[in-house]
Amino acid sequence: MSATPRRRWGLGARLLAAIVAVILVAAATAWAVAAAIGPEIFHDHMLMAEPADSSVVSHAEEAFTTAWTLSLSLALLAALLTSVVVSVFLTRRIARSLEGVRQAAARVASGDYAARVPDVHMGGEFDDLAGAFNTMAADLGEIEQTRTRMLGDLAHEMRTPVATLDGYLEGILDGVVTADEPTVGMLREQVARLARLAQDITLVTAAGEGRLSMHWQALQVGALLDDAAAQAAARFTDKGVELRVEATEEARQTVLTADPDRLGQVLTNLLDNAVRHTPQGGRVQLEAQRAGSTLRLSVRDSGSGIAAEHLPHLFERFYRADAARDRAHGGSGIGLAIVHSIVHAHGGAVTATSPGPGHGALFTVDLPVVADTRPGHRSP
Ligand SMILES: Nc1ncnc2c1ncn2[C@@H]1O[C@H](COP(=O)(O)OP(=O)(O)OP(=O)(O)O)[C@@H](O)[C@H]1O
Ligand SMILES: [Mg+2]
Known part of the structure; x- marks a missing residue:
C-alpha cells in the first residue's frame, strides 16, 4: 500500500515566506525602536521650550503620536508591499531555473540522456550545478551507448559457436552426424571459444571498473x-x-x-x-x-x-x-x-x-x- 506523499511547500513559496518573515521582523523592530525613542525625544524638546500651558504639551504630544504612528504604519506597509512584489519576481525566477533542472533530471531518469539544463545565468553556484548535471548526463549517455554496443557485440560473438554446437548436436540426435573424435573435438573447440569469451569479458570489465587483481x-x-x-x-x-x-x-x-x-x-x-x-x-x-x-x-x-x-x-x-x-x-x-x-x-x-x-x-x-x-x- 503506497502512502500518498504529503504535499510539501515549493521552494518559491518557502523563499517568499522567509522573505516576508524577514520584512515583518524588520518592521516590528523599526516600530519598537521608533516607539521607544521618538516620544521620549519629543517630550524632552517640549519641556525645553517651557510652554506656559501644560495642555499645549499634552496636545502636541498627542498630535506627534498620531502623526508618527500613521506615517510609520503607512511607510512600513508600502515597504512590505513593494518588497513582496520584488520577492515574488525573484523567487519565481529562481523556481523557474530549478524547474529546468528538475525537468532535465526527470528526462535523464526516464532514459533520455540527451537532456541538458539550459543556461540561465543565475550565478556561479547555479552554473556549476548545471554544468555538473550536463556532464553527468553526457557521461551516462556514453556509458549507455557502450553498454548497448557491448551487449550487441557479445550476442553476435556468442551466436556463431552456439549455432555450430546446436547444429552438430541436432545432427547427432537425428543420426545424420556421428559423434566421432573430429566432431567431438570441433564441439569442444566451440565450447572453449565460448569459455574464453566469458573469461576475456570478465577481465576487461574488471579492468574497466579498476578492480583488476594484480600480483606484483x-x-x-x-x-x-x-x-x-x-x-x-x-x-x-x-x-x-x-x-x-x-x-x-x-x-x-x-x-x-x-x-x-x-x-x-x-x-x-x-x-x-x-x-x-x-x-x-x-x-x-x-x-x-x-x-x-x-x-x-x-x-x-x-x-x-x-x-x-x-x-x-x-x-x-x-x-x-x-x-x-x-x-x-x-x-x-x-x-x-x-x-x-x-x-x-x-x-x-x-x-x-x-x-x-x-x-x-x-x-x-x-x-x-x-x-x-x-x-x-x-x-x-
Ligand atoms: N599484427 C596485426 N596485424 C594486422 N592487424 C592486426 C594485428 N593485430 C591486431 N590487428 C587487428 O586488430 C584487431 C583487434 O585485435 P584483437 O587482438 O583485439 O582482436 P582479435 O585478435 O580479432 O580477437 P582476440 O584477440 O579477442 O582473439 C584484429 O581483429 C585485427 O583486425
Ligand atoms: Mg587478438
Missing part, C-alpha cells in the same frame, strides 16, 4: 621475453613464420615490478595477433630496449598491416579491422583491449603503428621501470 613481483625482462617466445613457438612453427627475439643486454637485465602472468598475457596476445596476420614465410620480431626509466617492448611483424583509419580503434573492445576475416580466425576483438587494460594497470602505454595494408604492423608497449610510479602499486 620482481620480474626480469629476459625471463619474460623467453617465456613468451617459448609459449608462442609452436604456433609460429605450425604456420611457418619465423619468430626472433631481439633485446639489448641492458633491457634483458632490467627488473620490473609487475604481474608476470598479466605481462605474459600482453606479449602472448600481441604475438598471437602477429602470427595470425603474417603469411607463411614471414617474420615476427619481439624486441626490448631500455631508454632511461622506460622499458620498451615491441612486437613487429611483416604481415598484412593495418589501414590508418583502424589504428585509433584497435584497442576498443570487440573492434576488428576486418570483422569477417578476423572472426574466421577465431578472434573476437578483445585481445588488444586486454593488452591496453593490463599495460595501463602497470602505469604504461601501448601504441599501434603500421605503414599501411601489406606492410606489416608494430605494437609498442612502454613500461615505467621506476616501481613506485605505478598506480595501485605495492612493493613486493
Whole structure:
C-alpha cells in the first residue's frame, strides 16, 4: 500500500515566506525602536521650550503620536508591499531555473540522456550545478551507448559457436552426424571459444571498473621475453613464420615490478595477433630496449598491416579491422583491449603503428621501470 506523499511547500513559496518573515521582523523592530525613542525625544524638546500651558504639551504630544504612528504604519506597509512584489519576481525566477533542472533530471531518469539544463545565468553556484548535471548526463549517455554496443557485440560473438554446437548436436540426435573424435573435438573447440569469451569479458570489465587483481613481483625482462617466445613457438612453427627475439643486454637485465602472468598475457596476445596476420614465410620480431626509466617492448611483424583509419580503434573492445576475416580466425576483438587494460594497470602505454595494408604492423608497449610510479602499486 503506497502512502500518498504529503504535499510539501515549493521552494518559491518557502523563499517568499522567509522573505516576508524577514520584512515583518524588520518592521516590528523599526516600530519598537521608533516607539521607544521618538516620544521620549519629543517630550524632552517640549519641556525645553517651557510652554506656559501644560495642555499645549499634552496636545502636541498627542498630535506627534498620531502623526508618527500613521506615517510609520503607512511607510512600513508600502515597504512590505513593494518588497513582496520584488520577492515574488525573484523567487519565481529562481523556481523557474530549478524547474529546468528538475525537468532535465526527470528526462535523464526516464532514459533520455540527451537532456541538458539550459543556461540561465543565475550565478556561479547555479552554473556549476548545471554544468555538473550536463556532464553527468553526457557521461551516462556514453556509458549507455557502450553498454548497448557491448551487449550487441557479445550476442553476435556468442551466436556463431552456439549455432555450430546446436547444429552438430541436432545432427547427432537425428543420426545424420556421428559423434566421432573430429566432431567431438570441433564441439569442444566451440565450447572453449565460448569459455574464453566469458573469461576475456570478465577481465576487461574488471579492468574497466579498476578492480583488476594484480600480483606484483620482481620480474626480469629476459625471463619474460623467453617465456613468451617459448609459449608462442609452436604456433609460429605450425604456420611457418619465423619468430626472433631481439633485446639489448641492458633491457634483458632490467627488473620490473609487475604481474608476470598479466605481462605474459600482453606479449602472448600481441604475438598471437602477429602470427595470425603474417603469411607463411614471414617474420615476427619481439624486441626490448631500455631508454632511461622506460622499458620498451615491441612486437613487429611483416604481415598484412593495418589501414590508418583502424589504428585509433584497435584497442576498443570487440573492434576488428576486418570483422569477417578476423572472426574466421577465431578472434573476437578483445585481445588488444586486454593488452591496453593490463599495460595501463602497470602505469604504461601501448601504441599501434603500421605503414599501411601489406606492410606489416608494430605494437609498442612502454613500461615505467621506476616501481613506485605505478598506480595501485605495492612493493613486493
Ligand atoms: N599484427 C596485426 N596485424 C594486422 N592487424 C592486426 C594485428 N593485430 C591486431 N590487428 C587487428 O586488430 C584487431 C583487434 O585485435 P584483437 O587482438 O583485439 O582482436 P582479435 O585478435 O580479432 O580477437 P582476440 O584477440 O579477442 O582473439 C584484429 O581483429 C585485427 O583486425
Ligand atoms: Mg587478438
